[in-house]
Amino acid sequence: MKFTLTIPVLLISAHSAAAWGTLGHETVAFIAQNFVCDDTKIFFSSILNDSSTEYLAKVATWADSYRYTAAGSFSAPFHFIDAEDNPPASCGVKYARDCGAKGCVVGAIQNYTSQLLDSSLDKATINMAAKFVGDIHQPLHDEGLAVGGNTIPVNFSGVVTNLHHIWDTNMPEKLVGGYSLDDARRWANILTTEIRRGAFAHQAASWLKGIDITDPVSTSLHWARETNAFVCTTVLPDGQDAVANQELSGDYYEAAVPVIQLQIARAGYRLARWLDLIAVGVRTEL
Ligand SMILES: *[C@@H]1O[C@H](CO)[C@@H](O)[C@H](O)[C@H]1NC(C)=O
Ligand SMILES: *[C@@H]1O[C@H](CO)[C@@H](O)[C@H](O)[C@H]1NC(C)=O
Ligand SMILES: *[C@@H]1O[C@H](CO)[C@@H](O)[C@H](O)[C@H]1NC(C)=O
Numbered sequence: 001m002k003f004t005l006t007i008p009v010l011l012i013s014a015h016s017a018a019a020w021g022t023l024g025h026e027t028v029a030f031i032a033q034n035f036v037c038d039d040t041k042i043f044f045s046s047i048l049n050d051s052s053t054e055y056l057a058k059v060a061t062w063a064d065s066y067r068y069t070a071a072g073s074f075s076a077p078f079h080f081i082d083a084e085d086n087p088p089a090s091c092g093v094k095y096a097r098d099c100g101a102k103g104c105v106v107g108a109i110q111n112y113t114s115q116l117l118d119s120s121l122d123k124a125t126i127n128m129a130a131k132f133v134g135d136i137h138q139p140l141h142d143e144g145l146a147v148g149g150n151t152i153p154v155n156f157s158g159v160v161t162n163l164h165h166i167w168d169t170n171m172p173e174k175l176v177g178g179y180s181l182d183d184a185r186r187w188a189n190i191l192t193t194e195i196r197r198g199a200f201a202h203q204a205a206s207w208l209k210g211i212d213i214t215d216p217v218s219t220s221l222h223w224a225r226e227t228n229a230f231v232c233t234t235v236l237p238d239g240q241d242a243v244a245n246q247e248l249s250g251d252y253y254e255a256a257v258p259v260i261q262l263q264i265a266r267a268g269y270r271l272a273r274w275l276d277l278i279a280v281g282v283r284t285e286l
Contacts, residue, residue: 020138021169022061023179023187024264028134029060030188031195031268032275040272040279047121056275057184059127060134075128078108079135082144083228088239091232093142093224095217105141106224108132110216116278117213129278130271136220137267139235139259140164142228152240155247166248167235171256172264174249191265200265207266213277223270227263234259 020028033041033056045055052058081104083093099107112129135141140148140163149163156170173179176187194200212219234255236243243252 020134020264021172021179023172023176023184024138024168025060025131025134026057026181026184027172027188027191027264028137028268028271029056029130030054030185031191031265032056032130032271034188034192035195035269035272037276037279039283040276043279043283044126044275048123048126054181054185056130057181059123060130074102075108077102077104078111078128078132079105080141080148081105081136081224082148083142083224083231084144085228085231087143087145087236088232091229093221093228095221098144105132105136106217106220109136109220113213113216113274113278117281119282121282129274133220133223133271133274134267136223137227137263138167139227139230139263140167142224143231143235145231145236146240149235152244154243154245155249156253157249158247163235163240163243163248167256167260170249171253172260174253175257175260187264188268191261191268194261195265195269200262204265204269207269208273211270211273211277213274213281223266230259230263 033053036044041055045051048055048059050058077100081093081095081098082100083091083098085092095106098104103111109129109132112125112132115125116129143149146152146163149167150165152163154161154163154166156166157174159170161170169179176183191200195204210219210222246252
């Protein structure tokens with residue numbers, strides 16, 4: 001009994017810092033799968049030795065527990081950039097100020113992109129690169145206040161948790177109604193339709209503006225700044241005291257949903273283009 005109680009607690013706490021949770025990461029990967037070029041799909045399926053319809057989604061969360069091991073702990077800071085801004089009065093990300101000495105998500109995207117372009121095309125590197133593109137689109141991964149909201153206690157559907165965790169996990173899972181691979185596929189297909197011919201059709205092209213595989217820092221800093229702006233408008237519009245110890249599964253959740261949908265869609269669409277550019281870049285060098 002003790003054993004079965006311990007395992008879920010460990011999983012939940014590992015989950016809490018893993019960004020977007022499993023559901024979010026797998027959804028981003030499925031959206032990317034829907035948009036990559038045919039050549040990119042062949043390229044990555046072959047490297048991953050996986051010709052299934054889940055070749056990227058399965059790798060998206062493969063190394064989730066890696067950062068909690070002694071060997072992987074160095075990668076923990078790579079999932080976020082702690083903007084030292086002042087929400088809700090002012091938001092903003094500055095690379096020199098906010099990327100700590102131990103690294104950050106912007107530097108990590110640069111690192112892992114150049115590793116992929118140098119033909120270090122292994123499962124672990126693909127996993128990391130895909131994950132960091134997802135993470136940078138979660139507003140509280142681009143915020144230093146209260147450790148990205150981790151120290152702001154909140155209630156969600158009667159459960160005591162923290163603000164960071166509800167953005168990673170509780171709110172996406174409430175929206176979708178589950179967290180299985182099939183839930184992720186279903187959500188990804190809904191967002192893919194919105195991108196192709198729905199609510200996002202007119203803006204999707206603008207999401208790729210400025211994307212430059214030779215300049216991953218500028219590219220991902222743009223993504224971080226755009227995402228961090230939601231901390232002022234949607235995550236903490238009235239400051240942290242307004243949400244601390246409050247039940248957030250009502251109006252707060254309703255206001256967050258459009259941002260979550262947009263950010264997951266953007267992350268997947270951008271990841272597709274990023275993988276296309278990596279695949280083309282590697283092939284050109286070979
Ligand atoms: C690739 O996958 C197949 C089927 O799962 C497996 O039999 C094979 O050993 C794998 N090859 C490599 C190089 O991992
Ligand atoms: C880049 O990768 C190296 C080696 O893994 C690591 O030491 C460094 O901190 C990383 N830099 C950033 C900014 O993430
Ligand atoms: C938050 O949850 C705790 C523990 O269940 C409860 O005592 C408290 O009243 C809840 N607060 C709100 C605002 O719902």
